[in-house]
Amino acid sequence: xxxxxxxxxxxLDVNGERAELLVPVHKTLLEVLREDMRxxxxxHGCELGECGTCTVLVxxxxxxxxxxxxxxxxxxxxxxxxxxxxxxQLHPLQQAFAELGAAQCGYCTPGILLSARxxxxxxxxxxxxxxxxxxxxxxxxxxxxAKILDAIELAADRMN
Amino acid sequence: xxGFSVVGKPLPKVDAAAKVTGRAxxxxxxxxxxxxxxxxxxxxxxxxxxxxxxxxxxxRMPGVQAVITGHDLPVKFGILPVTQDERAxxxxxxxxxxxxxAAVAAVDEETAAAACDAIAVxxxxxxxVMSIEEALAEPKxxxxxxxxxxxxxHKLVALEFGDVEAGFARADHVREDVFFFQGNTHLPxxxxxxxxxxxxxxxxxxxxxQVVHYVHRALAKVLELxxxxxxxxxxxxxxxxGGKTDPFAHEIIVCKLAMLTGRPVKCTLMREEVFYAxxxxxxxxxxxxxxxxxxxxxxxxxxxxALDGGAYGSxxxxxxxxxxxxxTVTYDIPAYRFEGCRVFTNKPPCGPKRGHGTPQPRFALxxxxxxxxxxxxxxxxxxxxxxxxxxxxxxxNWLRITSCGLxxxxxxxxxASGYRNRTxxxxxxxxxxxxxxxxxxxxxxxxxxxxxSEVQIKVDRGGVTVYCGAMDIGQGSDTVLATxxxxxxxxxxxxxxxxxxxxxxxxxxxxSYSSRVxxxxxxxxxxxxxRMRGLLVEAAVAKMGRAASEVEVxxxxxxxxxxxxxSVLAEARFxxxxxxxxxxxxxxxxxxxxxxxxxxxxxxxxxxxxxxDADARSGLIAVNKIWVAHDVxxxxxxxxxxxxxxxxxxxxxxxxxxxxxxxxxxxxxxxSMLEYKSPTFLDMPEVETFIVETVDPxxxxxxxxxxxxxxxxxxxxxxxxxxxxxxxxxDEVPVTPEKIVEAxxxxxxxxxxxxxxxxxxxxxxxxxxxxxxxxxxxxxxxTASI
Numbered sequence: 001x002x003x004x005x006x007x008x009x010x011x012l013d014v015n016g017e018r019a020e021l022l023v024p025v026h027k028t029l030l031e032v033l034r035e036d037m038r039x040x041x042x043x044h045g046c047e048l049g050e051c052g053t054c055t056v057l058v059x060x061x062x063x064x065x066x067x068x069x070x071x072x073x074x075x076x077x078x079x080x081x082x083x084x085x086x087x088x089q090l091h092p093l094q095q096a097f098a099e100l101g102a103a104q105c106g107y108c109t110p111g112i113l114l115s116a117r118x119x120x121x122x123x124x125x126x127x128x129x130x131x132x133x134x135x136x137x138x139x140x141x142x143x144x145x146a147k148i149l150d151a152i153e154l155a156a157d158r159m160n
Numbered sequence: 161x162x163g164f165s166v167v168g169k170p171l172p173k174v175d176a177a178a179k180v181t182g183r184a185x186x187x188x189x190x191x192x193x194x195x196x197x198x199x200x201x202x203x204x205x206x207x208x209x210x211x212x213x214x215x216x217x218x219x220r221m222p223g224v225q226a227v228i229t230g231h232d233l234p235v236k237f238g239i240l241p242v243t244q245d246e247r248a249x250x251x252x253x254x255x256x257x258x259x260x261x262a263a264v265a266a267v268d269e270e271t272a273a274a275a276c277d278a279i280a281v282x283x284x285x286x287x288x289v290m291s292i293e294e295a296l297a298e299p300k301x302x303x304x305x306x307x308x309x310x311x312x313x314h315k316l317v318a319l320e321f322g323d324v325e326a327g328f329a330r331a332d333h334v335r336e337d338v339f340f341f342q343g344n345t346h347l348p349x350x351x352x353x354x355x356x357x358x359x360x361x362x363x364x365x366x367x368x369x370q371v372v373h374y375v376h377r378a379l380a381k382v383l384e385l386x387x388x389x390x391x392x393x394x395x396x397x398x399x400x401x402g403g404k405t406d407p408f409a410h411e412i413i414v415c416k417l418a419m420l421t422g423r424p425v426k427c428t429l430m431r432e433e434v435f436y437a438x439x440x441x442x443x444x445x446x447x448x449x450x451x452x453x454x455x456x457x458x459x460x461x462x463x464x465x466a467l468d469g470g471a472y473g474s475x476x477x478x479x480x481x482x483x484x485x486x487x488t489v490t491y492d493i494p495a496y497r498f499e500g501c502r503v504f505t506n507k508p509p510c511g512p513k514r515g516h517g518t519p520q521p522r523f524a525l526x527x528x529x530x531x532x533x534x535x536x537x538x539x540x541x542x543x544x545x546x547x548x549x550x551x552x553x554x555x556x557n558w559l560r561i562t563s564c565g566l567x568x569x570x571x572x573x574x575x576a577s578g579y580r581n582r583t584x585x586x587x588x589x590x591x592x593x594x595x596x597x598x599x600x601x602x603x604x605x606x607x608x609x610x611x612x613s614e615v616q617i618k619v620d621r622g623g624v625t626v627y628c629g630a631m632d633i634g635q636g637s638d639t640v641l642a643t644x645x646x647x648x649x650x651x652x653x654x655x656x657x658x659x660x661x662x663x664x665x666x667x668x669x670x671x672s673y674s675s676r677v678x679x680x681x682x683x684x685x686x687x688x689x690x691r692m693r694g695l696l697v698e699a700a701v702a703k704m705g706r707a708a709s710e711v712e713v714x715x716x717x718x719x720x721x722x723x724x725x726x727s728v729l730a731e732a733r734f735x736x737x738x739x740x741x742x743x744x745x746x747x748x749x750x751x752x753x754x755x756x757x758x759x760x761x762x763x764x765x766x767x768x769x770x771x772x773d774a775d776a777r778s779g780l781i782a783v784n785k786i787w788v789a790h791d792v793x794x795x796x797x798x799x800x801x802x803x804x805x806x807x808x809x810x811x812x813x814x815x816x817x818x819x820x821x822x823x824x825x826x827x828x829x830x831x832s833m834l835e836y837k838s839p840t841f842l843d844m845p846e847v848e849t850f851i852v853e854t855v856d857p858x859x860x861x862x863x864x865x866x867x868x869x870x871x872x873x874x875x876x877x878x879x880x881x882x883x884x885x886x887x888x889x890x891d892e893v894p895v896t897p898e899k900i901v902e903a904x905x906x907x908x909x910x911x912x913x914x915x916x917x918x919x920x921x922x923x924x925x926x927x928x929x930x931x932x933x934x935x936x937x938x939x940x941x942x943t944a945s946i
Contacts, residue, residue: 017345038191039182042182043186043350045351046187047431048431048832048834050832050834081181094502095180097179098180101176101799103176103179104635105350105398105399105634106178106179106180107183107348109180132841132842137840139349141348141399141811143740143803143807144809144811144844146805146844146846147806148510148614149841
């Protein structure tokens with residue numbers, strides 16, 4: 001680093017593991033996850049909170065990691081796509097997305113999986129319109145959303 | 161379907177687990193030790209001469225490792241051999257806002273950005289050219305490029321097939337219309353990204369590209385290195401849709417910076433830069449005149465197009481031809497004249513987007529025929545169907561049609577949607593449209609006689625590895641390769657290891673564009689796999705003491721042996737087990753200049769019906785449902801085919817209703833994902849998909865393309881449905897509420913009930929080149945060649 005930048009030590013709870021990091025105070029959670037923690041499953045699409053690609057769960061709620069600073073969420077439980085599966089066992093949503101072709105290029109997939117997981121935790125049997133509403137902040141350019149809707153419904157069935 | 165074990169099954173993609181767990185490594189996910197970060201200084205002016213570039217302050221900044229300008233990369237490049245008009249960094253003249261001028265490699269991105277800000281560029285601002293009309297006119301100042309036609313015209317073409325005047329003379333009805341298709345952009349979720357290393361005199365580039373081979377060629381040219389000193393690897397791909405099909409400045413820049421610094425250098429474009437990198441859908445103004453008999457049979461057609469190309473050539477010459485070429489592979493047009501024109505403007509260059517150059521004329525053609533049907537009092541769908549081409553025919557412009565499920569596609573969507581007996585009430589409408597697309601371009605981008613795709617297979621102690629240059633951009637080409645090899649060797653796709661899109665280790669495939677991979681790499685894979693199967697069977701036969709015809713291959717067994725046992729027997733008998741296959745498209749182009757654009761070994765066909773409600777007061781449209789049928793020859797994996805169809809329909813609906821790449825004073829009006837509207841979960845209606853299988857004689861197991869065709873009929877079907885609902889024609893896309901309200905206002909005032917371009921400009925097309933239609937006895941089937 002070459003210029004004077006204010007840095008802070010933050011303690012983050014990511015996927016159940018606590019990490020202490022020294023980061024520039026203005027660095028977003030998205031950047032810290034990807035660059036400092038090398039959790040590159042969380043993607044960036046717009047840098048401005050418009051596309052939903054960088055969605056992570058903060059205490060179970062979907063949040064845009066490109067609009068959060070780590071200092072805001074110390075003490076909160078952060079879940080990224082890397083924290084969805086249990087060991088080598090895929091989460092039912094991941095399993096359904098894989099089986100039904102809901103991930104084409106796969107770039108929006110981590111964010112959509114996390115938004116969907118949050119939905120299913122609050123609404124175990126959502127209608128198709130409820131899924132659309134909950135996922136409206138996540139853009140996908142490959143699938144036309146159809147296979148994603150099918151996969152979320154399949155996962156909901158299996159989880160109940 | 162009989163006899164297949166994995167072909168035709170809806171199996172998950174071979175990379176599905178990597179994609180749903182976040183394990184897939186995209187270019188920007190890579191961070192090699194000592195990586196430097198690159199940012200690019202871009203022009204703030206749409207048109208300017210560069211008088212001086214002062215990088216001294218930037219070079220002095222702590223953390224800056226290298227600063228380069230066009231003086232470091234003066235060699236020009238471009239995707240087409242005829243338009244080598246781009247520089248990775250421009251040091252003489254900039255032609256659009258966003259044209260790259262200088263690049264910095266620094267220890268972090270912020271330092272690189274600050275250093276870009278510290279570069280002083282002195283410009284002489286020139287008069288910008290911002291529209292087709294301005295480009296056609298005498299330039300007020302300097303022209304944009306120093307080649308091409310008069311004024312700011314880039315390319316002019318004029319071709320005539322058959323006797324068009326005679327065709328019009330025998331028509332009972334002749335109609336002319338003008339249409340406009342607005343430009344739009346790919347908007348992949350992943351920004352372009354590339355990272356390069358320079359080790360032991362060799363450059364390695366990982367990039368989010370659709371075409372590792374063409375990037376390889378461009379790097380060799382601009383870096384002035386032999387191709388064997390350069391390796392291009394396709395990283396996991398976050399979406400392209402044609403937008404990552406050119407070699408890009410940032411790909412060349414990171415290689416040069418890696419060579420200068422000896423360290424890895426990465427560049428990931430900001431979202432705003434992606435809008436300016438563009439190469440998306442050309443805005444096209446179109447004029448079409450058609451003659452028809454009383455019962456709706458086409459007698460002649462004259463089609464004119466004017467493409468707003470932006471500042472550079474890109475694929476533009478091909479795009480220009482594509483706006484005129486595929487009209488003939490859906491409708492039997494006995495005489496056809498095409499005049500095309502592409503102009504340069506001071507905007508980001510346009511290029512190929514899903515459907516490359518054909519959604520625009522398809523929009524015009526479908527609506528134009530719809531209007532003719534209304535003029536003649538005919539049902540539009542029935543009139544179109546009466547003109548459909550027949551399988552195993554040649555079009556008037558020599559394009560060879562093999563399998564053709566167009567009529568079945570039409571029937572499926574008309575039947576399922578209830579189009580014939582639709583509810584007739586104001587505000588509710590249905591529209592029908594059809595289309596076609598290539599299964600790969602029949603000619604390479606640069607002239608050569610080599611195969612378009614090659615596959616190698618290695619078998620070693622039961623392990624199968626497939627090597628192919630094809631790039632999986634999310635469409636599932638890796639899965640198709642694995643499925644085909646598994647089918648031939650009696651295995652499952654998950655048994656196959658894949659090495660793809662790496663110019664050092666894989667044989668060539670020209671890339672993921674023009675819907676070519678399943679058809680071409682698929683055929684190469686079948687050939688390679690059958691050769692390998694022959695070795696395994698021969699070794700098994702020798703051990704079993706039975707005839708080869710008695711050896712069954714399947715369920716992981718070769719005759720009496722497990723696959724692994726058979727592979728050990730074969731390796732003992734033949735040595736290292738490798739096989740190879742390749743595919744070269746048939747030479748079927750017509751005997752005229754320009755005939756290289758349009759021929760394809762096979763065409764897909766599609767049809768759709770759009771049902772919507774349109775509100776006359778607000779102009780708002782609610783699309784309720786879309787039925788789509790797609791003739792893909794054979795679905796090697798129906799799950800992936802459905803995904804391609806649904807994604808294509810989605811993208812077509814976005815173009816029809818909202819997506820728009822437009823500029824104000826050289827600046828993009830909406831260079832962000834919030835302002836550039838694209839359909840969300842809430843905007844997307846249910847899509848009912850029908851896969852039609854016609855088993856093409858040349859496709860792998862009969863397969864044709866799946867990914868591009870279904871986009872094309874959606875915009876004209878939307879406009880046909882709007883007319884059905886409100887009685888007004890919207891002759892341009894996107895169909896926004898204000899256009900509908902304005903058309904209704906005009907209708908009320910007794911003016912023509914339409915919204916669209918008022919007229920088509922005068923364009924100095926050259927005299928038409930007259931081409932005789934193909935002789936009737938030319939060919940009928942797969943052996944055709946001229």
